[in-house]
Amino acid sequence: xxxxxxxxxxxxxxxxxxxxxxxxxxxxxxxxxxxxxxxxxxxxxxxxxxxxxxxxxxxxxxxxxxxxxxxxxxxxxxxxxxxxxxxxxxxxxxxxxxxxxxxxxxxxxxxxxxxxxxxxxxxxxxxxxxxxxxxxxxxxxxxxxxxxxxxxxx
Amino acid sequence: xxxxxxxxxxxxxxxxxxxxxxxxxxxxxxxxxxxxxxxxxxxxxxxxxxxxxxxxxxxxxxxxxxxxxxxxxxxxxxxx
Amino acid sequence: xxxxxxxxxxxxxxxxxxxxxxxxxxxxxxxxxxxxxxxxxxxxxxxxxxxxxxxxxxxxxxxxxxxxxxxxxxxxxxxxxxxxxxxxxxxxxxxxxxxxxxxxxxxxxxxxxxxxxxxxxxxxxxxxxxxxxxxxxxxxxxxxxxxxxxxxxxxxxxxxxxxxxxxxxxxxxxxxxxxxxxxxxxxxxxxxxxxxxxxxxxxxxxxxxxxxxxxxxxxxxxxxxxxxxxxxxxxxxxxxxxxxxxxxxxxxxxxxxxxxxxxxxxxxxxxxxxxxxxxxxxxxxxxxxxxxxxxxxxxxxxxxxxxxxxxxxxxxxxxxxxxxxxxxxxxxxxxxxxxxxxxxxxxxxxxxxxxxxxxxxxxxxxxxxxxxxxxxxxxxxxxxxxxxxxxxxxxxxxxxxxxxxxxxxxxxxxxxxxxxxxxxxxxxxxxxxxxxxxxxxxxxxxxxxxxxxxxxxxxxxxxxxxxxxxxxxxxxxxxxxxxxxxxxxxxxxxxxxxxxxxxxxxxxxxxxxxxxxxxxxxxxxxxxxxxxxxxxxxxxxxxxxxxxxxxxxxxxxxxxxxxxxxxxxxxxxxxxxxxxxxxxxxxxxxxxxxxxxxxxx
Numbered sequence: 001x002x003x004x005x006x007x008x009x010x011x012x013x014x015x016x017x018x019x020x021x022x023x024x025x026x027x028x029x030x031x032x033x034x035x036x037x038x039x040x041x042x043x044x045x046x047x048x049x050x051x052x053x054x055x056x057x058x059x060x061x062x063x064x065x066x067x068x069x070x071x072x073x074x075x076x077x078x079x080x081x082x083x084x085x086x087x088x089x090x091x092x093x094x095x096x097x098x099x100x101x102x103x104x105x106x107x108x109x110x111x112x113x114x115x116x117x118x119x120x121x122x123x124x125x126x127x128x129x130x131x132x133x134x135x136x137x138x139x140x141x142x143x144x145x146x147x148x149x150x151x152x153x154x
Numbered sequence: 155x156x157x158x159x160x161x162x163x164x165x166x167x168x169x170x171x172x173x174x175x176x177x178x179x180x181x182x183x184x185x186x187x188x189x190x191x192x193x194x195x196x197x198x199x200x201x202x203x204x205x206x207x208x209x210x211x212x213x214x215x216x217x218x219x220x221x222x223x224x225x226x227x228x229x230x231x232x233x234x
Numbered sequence: 235x236x237x238x239x240x241x242x243x244x245x246x247x248x249x250x251x252x253x254x255x256x257x258x259x260x261x262x263x264x265x266x267x268x269x270x271x272x273x274x275x276x277x278x279x280x281x282x283x284x285x286x287x288x289x290x291x292x293x294x295x296x297x298x299x300x301x302x303x304x305x306x307x308x309x310x311x312x313x314x315x316x317x318x319x320x321x322x323x324x325x326x327x328x329x330x331x332x333x334x335x336x337x338x339x340x341x342x343x344x345x346x347x348x349x350x351x352x353x354x355x356x357x358x359x360x361x362x363x364x365x366x367x368x369x370x371x372x373x374x375x376x377x378x379x380x381x382x383x384x385x386x387x388x389x390x391x392x393x394x395x396x397x398x399x400x401x402x403x404x405x406x407x408x409x410x411x412x413x414x415x416x417x418x419x420x421x422x423x424x425x426x427x428x429x430x431x432x433x434x435x436x437x438x439x440x441x442x443x444x445x446x447x448x449x450x451x452x453x454x455x456x457x458x459x460x461x462x463x464x465x466x467x468x469x470x471x472x473x474x475x476x477x478x479x480x481x482x483x484x485x486x487x488x489x490x491x492x493x494x495x496x497x498x499x500x501x502x503x504x505x506x507x508x509x510x511x512x513x514x515x516x517x518x519x520x521x522x523x524x525x526x527x528x529x530x531x532x533x534x535x536x537x538x539x540x541x542x543x544x545x546x547x548x549x550x551x552x553x554x555x556x557x558x559x560x561x562x563x564x565x566x567x568x569x570x571x572x573x574x575x576x577x578x579x580x581x582x583x584x585x586x587x588x589x590x591x592x593x594x595x596x597x598x599x600x601x602x603x604x605x606x607x608x609x610x611x612x613x614x615x616x617x618x619x620x621x622x623x624x625x626x627x628x629x630x631x632x633x634x635x636x637x638x639x640x641x642x643x644x645x646x647x648x649x650x651x652x653x654x655x656x657x658x659x660x661x662x663x664x665x666x667x668x669x670x671x672x673x674x675x676x677x678x679x680x681x682x683x684x685x686x687x688x689x690x691x692x693x694x695x696x697x698x699x700x701x702x703x704x705x706x707x708x709x710x711x712x713x714x715x716x717x718x719x720x721x722x723x724x725x726x727x728x729x730x731x732x733x734x735x736x737x738x739x740x741x742x743x744x745x746x747x748x749x750x751x752x753x754x755x756x757x758x759x760x761x762x763x764x765x766x767x768x769x770x771x772x773x774x775x776x777x778x779x780x781x782x783x784x785x786x787x788x789x790x791x792x793x794x795x796x797x798x799x800x801x802x803x804x805x806x807x808x809x810x811x812x813x814x815x816x817x818x819x820x821x822x823x824x825x826x827x828x829x830x831x832x833x834x835x
Contacts (some may be wrong), residue, residue, distance in 0.1 A: 013470075013515075013516055013517055013518035013525035013527075014517055014518055015518035015519070015520065015521060015522050015523065015525065016331075016334075016520050016521060017304075017454075017521055017522075017523065020302065020304055020308075020521055021304060021451075021454070023441070024304065024447055024450075024451075027447075031443060032443065032444050032445070032446075032447040033441035033442060033443050033444070034302050034303055034304055034441060034442045034444065035338070035439075035440065035441025035442070036302070036334075036338065037338065037438070037439035037440070037441075038441075048541070049514075049529060049541075050514055050515070050529075052517075122451075125451070125454050126304075126454050128454075128457045128458065128461055128523030128524075128525075129470075129525065161501075163476070163479040163480070163504075163506070164464070164468040164471075164472060164476055164479070164505075165464055165467060165468050165471070167506055168471070177501045202464070204464070204692070205480065205483070205692075207483045207484075210483065210485065210496065210795075210796045210797065211796070211797060212797060226479070226483050228479055228480050228483055229464055229465060229468050229476065229480070230464070230465045230692045230694075230732075
């Protein structure tokens with residue numbers, strides 16, 4: 001059973017609490033920091049301020065990011081089905097970021113990062129309007145969310 | 155029988171919206187009814203009625219209503 | 235440093251010199267941030283007697299240690315300066331997304347001094363800071379400016395800017411951030427305009443350290459609790475305009491320039507109407523779980539067109555009930571206009587209300603303005619607002635504000651404000667504690683320094699008669715001190731002021747962020763210190779008890795039909811008790827003893 005973070009656009013209020021708390025989970029060296037610029041989930045407004053969209057990895061069945069990675073740092077984990085990055089292998093070439101048509105990979109301190117679905121996702125906990133959900137992967141909703149991401153780009 | 159106007163604000167208005175902008179709906183009650191009786195008729199729990207006004211004066215759940223009264227049920231306030 | 239970024243950015247606009255300095259940890263400990271720290275800096279550095287619109291005035295943008303930390307409602311900033319409207323020290327607060335941006339860029343505060351020779355804007359990209367030419371955007375409205383600057387700098391940049399009103403030194407000009415949020419009061423926009431500073435654009439990628447993240451995770455639980463409590467959900471659904479119903483019902487909705495407390499057409503301009511007719515969706519500020527923001531749009535078939543955020547409750551009063559406009563579309567249009575031109579909707583409304591009353595009295599005539607201005611005339615109000623922003627015709631006079639107009643046209647008693655700034659949307663005759671608040675607020679008719687709704691109208695924590703002086707001095711002092719601390723933290727007052735345990739909760743968050751245990755009493759003490767510092771500042775400018783005042787319409791004219799009919803504000807007796815409890819002299823001056831106790835002396 002592959003899990004992913006599902007996002008419901010109609011509920012989003014553009015508060016960015018998801019990004020804030022996601023960043024807390026990726027604290028390093030014993031420092032606790034809210035640093036939204038390292039978050040694996042990023043929120044963007046569309047041009048006329050009618051849509052708020054949180055981009056978070058869809059855990060694609062055939063991930064384009066994994067296909068283009070020249071050093072095979074990106075791969076689908078056979079057990080969990082999640083698309084994972086090997087931080088040590090990543091050279092920061094940014095090809096995965098270009099390849100992802102959903103804007104769900106981000107550069108942080110010279111390396112690519114993406115959502116790898118935490119056991120207890122802080123983004124889901126932090127969202128006060130239940131716009132995020134830890135849920136089972138299903139093609140229909142993933143396609144729908146993908147269309148939204150192509151419409152409102154980061 | 156008496157006729158009163160009930161106006162709902164905040165969340166109650168969402169639950170019981172009967173006019174396009176909930177500017178007040180007419181309710182019929184037995185003579186001698188109280189605010190509680192009116193709330194019961196609408197299925198509104200008394201705890202939801204944070205602030206009760208009858209004819210623009212503060213009232214209680216026990217206030218007796220009269221024909222032509224305007225009853226407002228309001229939520230807590232905040233500011234800004 | 236936990237909480238603070240540790241750096242203050244200084245921009246000397248006359249020379250163009252940009253410098254960074256280390257934040258003094260002792261100042262941070264004693265004054266925290268926001269208006270506390272900024273007023274301390276002004277007290278130490280500002281030439282007090284300076285012209286607020288002259289180059290010697292300082293303009294400070296300041297967030298707080300809790301900004302971007304996961305504390306409840308974690309994204310506010312303050313603009314602190316000497317006000318050209320009141321002549322006092324002032325602090326104007328705003329939300330949106332800009333405050334979080336300059337925090338994560340690495341700065342606790344940005345201090346502007348001097349005056350640029352030509353229009354400029356400041357661009358901050360983390361450590362990179364530069365002044366850029368703004369001549370091609372000078373004159374533009376705030377939305378156009380926001381769009382252009384984002385294109386010129388970075389698509390993720392957040393922008394705070396002035397519109398034509400600030401450029402033209404309208405005394406109640408605002409600084410608009412994110413195209414729709416406002417540091418609105420006390421004319422801070424005019425100070426920015428007087429420095430030829432068009433905008434500040436920021437992008438930040440740094441992090442805010444916290445000592446105890448577990449405690450901050452609790453905020454998600456508290457937010458859940460606040461939302462589930464009816465007020466929380468209602469707030470998010472209806473926004474602040476929810477309060478139109480409540481204020482109107484309590485005879486507190488100022489109508490017709492505060493002549494009355496009940497607006498017949500209140501139902502036309504409330505939260506429910508907005509949902510039905512103009513709401514696009516609810517919107518939250520950065521880091522906020524309450525999403526009280528109103529993203530709205532005028533319908534295609536409406537008489538007026540436009541989109542933006544709002545109106546908020548205060549605007550429903552100032553440009554609605556106060557001037558007898560019961561048409562949501564006209565009100566919304568005026569709201570958008572003020573945002574685009576960069577003006578405080580509240581004093582725009584006070585000014586219009588004053589003018590309408592002067593007009594009714596025959597003291598201001600058609601020939602003076604170029605058109606009539608009877609109560610409720612939205613079309614001419616819209617016309618006048620544009621003229622004010624653009625410094626045209628009678629707009630030049632109206633740009634000076636309600637007090638100026640009332641004095642000039644021979645009826646000073648019709649200005650509904652104190653220290654030159656208009657009151658907020660709460661009629662003090664039916665809520666007398668709020669009257670004491672208005673009279674003792676550092677910048678005049680401001681309500682945000684300690685809004686008394688919770689105790690006086692909601693009866694939390696215990697029942698309180700809104701019509702008498704009983705318990706009011708203690709209550710107002712408590713609200714003012716709490717609010718001063720909360721604002722200094724760089725967070726939004728709403729959730730803390732609406733929860734009974736609000737002060738306890740912010741003390742816990744503060745302790746968790748900075749890593750030093752602070753009790754509720756500790757934070758109240760800091761708040762008290764901040765409030766006294768502002769008082770000291772104003773005293774130095776010559777403000778006395780004579781200025782802690784309300785118009786006779788409040789203290790002598792009996793309230794009209796509804797709750798509190800016949801009531802007046804017993805200001806003098808409340809003031810006597812208030813000064814005593816504050817440890818000030820009978821003339822309202824903080825005693826040396828009190829200042830020593832607070833560590834100010």
